[in-house]
Amino acid sequence: MKYLALIYAAPGSSPVPGTPEFGAYMADYKHATQTYETDKVLLASEALEDTGTATSVRVRNGKTETMDGPFAETKEQLGGFYLLDCKTIDEAIRYAAMIPDAKNGTVELRPVMDLSTLG
Amino acid sequence: MPDHLNKDPALARKTTQEIESLVREEHAKLLAALISQLGDFQLAEDALQDGIESALIHWQRNGIPRSPAGWLLQTARRKAIDRLRRNKNFASKSHQITHDVKLNALMQMDSEEMAMRSAPPISDERLALIFTCCHPAIGEKSRIALTLHTLGGLSTGEIARAFLDKQSAMAQRLVRTKRKILSAKIPYAVPKPEQWNERLQTVLNVLYLIFNEGYFSGSTDGQMRVNLSNEAVRLTRILLELRPEEAETEGLLALMLLHDSRREARHDATGSMIALAEQNRNIWDQEKIHTGLTILQNALERQTPGPYQIQAAISALHAKAPDHNATDWQQIVHLYQQLHHLHPTPVIELNRAVALSYASGANEALKPMHDLKSRLSTYQPFYAAYADILQRTGQIEQAEKAYNRAIELSEEETTRLFLQRKLGAMLRAN
Numbered sequence: 337m338k339y340l341a342l343i344y345a346a347p348g349s350s351p352v353p354g355t356p357e358f359g360a361y362m363a364d365y366k367h368a369t370q371t372y373e374t375d376k377v378l379l380a381s382e383a384l385e386d387t388g389t390a391t392s393v394r395v396r397n398g399k400t401e402t403m404d405g406p407f408a409e410t411k412e413q414l415g416g417f418y419l420l421d422c423k424t425i426d427e428a429i430r431y432a433a434m435i436p437d438a439k440n441g442t443v444e445l446r447p448v449m450d451l452s453t454l455g
Numbered sequence: 456m457p458d459h460l461n462k463d464p465a466l467a468r469k470t471t472q473e474i475e476s477l478v479r480e481e482h483a484k485l486l487a488a489l490i491s492q493l494g495d496f497q498l499a500e501d502a503l504q505d506g507i508e509s510a511l512i513h514w515q516r517n518g519i520p521r522s523p524a525g526w527l528l529q530t531a532r533r534k535a536i537d538r539l540r541r542n543k544n545f546a547s548k549s550h551q552i553t554h555d556v557k558l559n560a561l562m563q564m565d566s567e568e569m570a571m572r573s574a575p576p577i578s579d580e581r582l583a584l585i586f587t588c589c590h591p592a593i594g595e596k597s598r599i600a601l602t603l604h605t606l607g608g609l610s611t612g613e614i615a616r617a618f619l620d621k622q623s624a625m626a627q628r629l630v631r632t633k634r635k636i637l638s639a640k641i642p643y644a645v646p647k648p649e650q651w652n653e654r655l656q657t658v659l660n661v662l663y664l665i666f667n668e669g670y671f672s673g674s675t676d677g678q679m680r681v682n683l684s685n686e687a688v689r690l691t692r693i694l695l696e697l698r699p700e701e702a703e704t705e706g707l708l709a710l711m712l713l714h715d716s717r718r719e720a721r722h723d724a725t726g727s728m729i730a731l732a733e734q735n736r737n738i739w740d741q742e743k744i745h746t747g748l749t750i751l752q753n754a755l756e757r758q759t760p761g762p763y764q765i766q767a768a769i770s771a772l773h774a775k776a777p778d779h780n781a782t783d784w785q786q787i788v789h790l791y792q793q794l795h796h797l798h799p800t801p802v803i804e805l806n807r808a809v810a811l812s813y814a815s816g817a818n819e820a821l822k823p824m825h826d827l828k829s830r831l832s833t834y835q836p837f838y839a840a841y842a843d844i845l846q847r848t849g850q851i852e853q854a855e856k857a858y859n860r861a862i863e864l865s866e867e868e869t870t871r872l873f874l875q876r877k878l879g880a881m882l883r884a885n
Contacts, residue, residue, distance in 0.1 A: 423640070424642040425590075425640050429591075447639045
């Protein structure tokens with residue numbers, strides 16, 4: 337079963353470069369990623385630029401409209417993701433808890449839909 | 456109605472009663488076994504319902520089988536096979552493979568049992584069922600609803616009534632929860648030893664919430680309230696049977712029984728609440744107290760303290776006291792301190808302050824109560840306790856303000872009546 341771990345945190349809640357906390361924070365991310373690789377559960381992972389760089393796109397009446405900014409203005413923003421292959425939600429929760437931003441923000445786990453069941 | 460059902464009305468009645476009592480007693484066990492074999496809550500529920508309908512017809516015609524529960528399980532599984540076969544045409548190519556694997560495994564199981572010529576004993580999967588229903592990935596209210604539905608065998612309508620919800624909303628909640636278990640792969644299993652204590656506390660919390668819903672709830676349906684409390688006690692007993700010698704489960708069971716022993720003394724004829732201090736202790740249920748104290752003693756001897764054992768120990772001190780003044784308040788203060796150490800919450804601090812007001816005098820409790828005010832500014836029991844303590848220190852004006860705030864915050868009629876009565880009595884006396 338594939339789970340997408342979406343990492344949400346409020347801007348400013350995570351350590352910033354140049355502080356002593358930042359080194360430990362990055363080391364924890366590295367440790368998490370390495371654990372996923374060793375356990376062979378990691379399918380993909382990326383960090384995202386902040387929502388100030390986001391562009392929202394929608395098509396209305398055949399016309400493409402773009403908007404500057406994220407889809408929803410919320411306090412906590414999507415900052416990155418891991419795509420993990422786990423046996424059960426328990427395993428996925430255990431791995432998600434290793435993500436450093438779970439301490440500052442929230443990691444949302446979403447099972448990936450098996451499109452083949454739709455026929 | 457098919458005519459064979461009408462042939463012998465006495466037999467028909469007996470069969471219906473037999474099925475009803477079997478379903479009542481064995482429902483959770485049958486459902487738990489079916490979910491384990493089918494891996495799907497909804498399919499298991501539907502198949503068991505099909506099996507029960509089939510039993511009604513066959514048992515009236517051929518008599519009750521030697522192993523009724525085994526018959527029901529086997530029939531329900533065949534009904535599930537039928538349902539899976541019917542759905543097969545709708546499944547896509549790649550999905551058909553898993554579908555076929557499941558179907559083949561079930562048919563294999565069925566033919567092996569046929570070869571043995573008798574149904575094997577039903578393996579008890581209720582512990583896995585309890586832990587799955589109370590999994591932390593499920594929301595609290597849904598945990599309660601699903602536990603009552605699958606383990607308690609309560610209907611959607613009954614659960615909706617108990618929680619003052621619309622039946623359609625409760626039905627939707629149950630469907631959504633069952634779908635989440637399936638699609639998020641919430642495991643159907645007893646937790647591993649390293650997770651056991653944490654997961655057990657979650658299960659115990661669900662059972663205690665069910666008990667409290669029955670004990671304190673605003674539902675006006677008195678019978679429903681009693682049923683929920685009794686159901687919580689029954690489920691806790693089952694949990695203890697499935698995993699005996701678990702001190703915290705014993706602690707919770709003792710706590711429920713000790714609370715429940717005061718049920719009759721908690722309300723007057725008009726339904727208004729009576730405080731512990733003013734209850735008629737002669738009508739406390741001594742049998743429940745005795746059972747509760749014995750179970751608590753067993754728990755404490757295991758030397759693995761926990762929050763439910765501490766709460767039961769507090770309740771036990773009340774149960775043993777001949778009257779309010781003779782209660783060992785000093786020991787209660789001490790126990791609340793221990794509880795606060797495990798769960799540092801303002802509500803536990805409040806309880807400790809109230810106990811302190813009886814152990815060392817109301818004046819001693821004024822400072823801790825004052826310190827709690829900002830954190831419990833919308834908590835009705837805080838103002839009710841504050842009013843009482845202020846009244847005992849002779850600060851009548853302040854006490855009146857606190858009573859009025861407590862009355863304003865009361866959601867339940869019985870609580871409001873109780874507070875209005877106390878306020879009235881205070882104003883008349885001064």
